[in-house]
Amino acid sequence: MIVELNHKDADTAQKMLDVQLPSYLVEAELIGFHDIPPLRDTTATIRESGESFIGFTVDQELAGFVSYELADDGNCVDICRMVVHPDYFRRGIARQLLSHLLAGAAAHKKVTVSTGERNEPAKSLYRSFGFTEAKQIEIAPGVKLSLFELPAVRG
Structure with a gap:
């Protein structure tokens, strides 16, 4: 079930952190870089976030979530986090969350x-929705981020 998450609520923020940390640890292993900012989050930083959050629950348990920010001009959405707990990988949760957001x-x-750049599962997901890789940026020696875009006009 897809639900809006109130990340300002302490219990909800803790549940989100309990999903986020194991998820980003998997990405850290995939890309060979453990200084990913979401791994430094706390319930306080989640509660203070200006992002909007949409969650996916399985049997009333938070299994994943997506967060996003709307640009000041209202014409662009930046996906900040796409998180699925490793216990729920390969169940189409990220696909459902992305579809719901789009x-x-x-x-x-x-x-x-x-x-x-080395997170092939995520890159494959974004490409399957029509995202194209716009550029890569090096965030640390030998570690790159792939930046993807999806145009506003979609068929």
């Missing part, structure tokens, strides 16, 4: 997202 808050808007 049909809702991100409908008819340009969408941007980034992931580790």
Whole structure:
């Protein structure tokens, strides 16, 4: 079930952190870089975030979530986090969350997202929705982020 998450609530923020940390540890292993900012998050930083959060629950348990920010001009959505707990990998949760976001808050808007250059599962997911790789940036020696874009006009 897809639900809006109130990340300002302490219990919800803790549940989100309990999903986020193991998820980003997997990405850290994939890309060979453990200084990923989401691994430094705490319940306080999640609660203070200006992002909007959409969660996916399985049997009333938070299994994953996506967060995003709307650009000041309202024409672009930046996906900040796409998180699925490793216990729920390969169940289509990220695909459902992304589909929900693209049909809702991100409908008819340009969408941007980034992931580790070596995170093939994430890159494959974004490409399957029509995202194209716009550029890569090096965030540390030998570690690159792939930046993806999806145009506002979609068929």
